[in-house]
Amino acid sequence: VRGHADAETLAALREELLSRRKAGRVSAHLAACPRCAALDAQLAEVTAVLTRSTAPPMPDALTARIEAALAAEAAARPGTARAPAGPVPAGAAPAGAVPAGAVPAGAVPAGGRPSRPGRSWLALRVAAVTAAVAVIAGGGYGVAQLLSSGSPAETGASSGAASGAAGVPAATPNSGPRMSGLRSGAAAANSMARPQVISSGTDYQRGTLAAQASAVLAAQGQAGQPTTRPAPSKAAEHQPTQFPGLQLCLDQVTHGQRPLLVDVASYQGHPAAIIVLPATSQARPRALVVAPGCTATTAHVLATATLPG
C-alpha cells in the first residue's frame, strides 16, 4: 500500500484484526511515515482518555431504592412464603439455626477475597441459601421474620425454618405487629440475643438523635417488651420493603451485643434503622443509624451518637 493508513485500519492493526499480509504492509508503512505514526499514537490516546474519565459513584439513595424495589418484588412473588419447602429439604432445617449473619459473613469477607476462587462461590451460595432459609422463611425478603412474633413452637431450633415458613402467612409483611420479637436462626439458637424490633414512626434528626433514641427507648421500656403485641401500626406496613438485610446487618454491627432497641423508622426523612447498643465498661450506650442498604457485608452506617446516661 502506497497511501496512508486511515484510523480504522490502524485501530484494527492494534487489535490484530488485520490479515498477516495486510498487517505487515501497514506496519512497514507506519515505521516510515510520521503522519500515520502520529495518527496511531492518537488512537492510543483515545483509549487513555476513555480510561481516565471518571463517573459519579452510585448514590446511596439508589442502592436503597433498588433494594426496596427488590423487596417489593419478593413480597409480591407468589408462593414466596413456601420458598424453603421446595429447594431445602426438611433435613436441612437445622442448618438454618446457624446464626444467620455468621455464615455469609464468613463466606464473604468484607474485602471480598475468598481464599479459594474456585470453590468460594459455591460456598457463598450454600451460605446465602442457608441465610435465606434462616431469615426469609416468612417470605418478605427477610424482614417478615423480624415482624412475626415467635411462638415457642415456631422458634424451636430443629424445625425453625420449615415451621416458620408454614406458620407465617403470606400477608405477614403487611400485617406485622408493631412490636415484635426478632425471630431468626440466630435468635432460635440463642434466645438471649433476641432484640426487639419496633417501628416507632420517629423521624430521627441529626442534632437530636441521642435524645430521640433515649425517648423511644424509655417509652418502649414502659410498654413491657416481652409480652406486648400492639396492633399493627401504619409505620410497620412499609418495613419489609425497607430493610431487606436487617438481620444480617444487625449481626454485623452489633458484634454480638444485644441491642437495646432496633427501630425501623427514618432519619432526616429517609428510611433508616436506629440501633441502640448497650453500655459497656468503656462506653455509654450508643445509637447507630443504618441505611436500608445495610447488610452482612456493607454497614451503611449513616450516623452515630452517644446516649446520655
Added chain:
Amino acid sequence: VNGDNDAFGLLFTRHKDRLWAVAVRTLGDTEEAADALQDAMISAFRQASGFRGDSAVTTWLHRIVVNACLDRLRRRAARPTVSGLDERAMDVLAPGPPGPDTAASTETFLDVMAALRTLPPDQQAALVLVDMLGYSVMDAAAVLGISPGTVKSRCARGRARLLPKLAHLRGRGGPPAASAAPVSSAPHENPPLGNQPATRRVSPAEGGETRL
C-alpha cells in the same frame, strides 16, 4: 430457585458498584442509569431460575444491565434528540464532592460522553467495558454475548470514530500525541487504570466466582 431472595440481595450488594459503573458510563446520565439499573435488577430477580450460582452469574448480571442500557440507548436514538448532551447530564455531576479535580474530570466526563453518544450503541457498549472499565476482551465478549473478535472490531471502529471527536482531550494527561510513538504489531495493551481503582479489571481473587 425459590428462597433466593436474600441470596439475590447479597449478590446485588456485592456487584452494585460495578454494575452502576457500567450503567452510568453507558448512558452518561445518572437518572437514566439509575432507572436502567433498577429495571435490570428487577428483571434479573424475576429470572432467578437462571440464577444458579454457576460461574457465569456475574456475567449474567452484567449482561442484563448492559442490555437494559442498550435498550435505552436505542430508544433514545429513535427519538428526536434535543441536543447531543442534555442538561440532565450536567446535573449528574453537580452533587459530587467538590475537589480540585472536579471541574476537570466533570468536563472530561461530559466531553467523553458526548463523543461516545455519537457512536452506534454496540460500539459504545464495547468501549465502556473494555476501555473505560478495563474489562478483558474475553469478559466483555461474555457480557455482550458476542465473540472476542467482534468485541475487538467494535472497539477498533469505535476508537477510530472517536479520534477526531476527542482531539481536544488528547494529550491532557500525557505527552503530545504527535510524538510519533514507535508502533509495532504487538498486541494492544490497555494502560493501567490507575485513576479508577474501584473499577479496574476485577481479579478472580476479588470476585471469586468468575473472571469478571
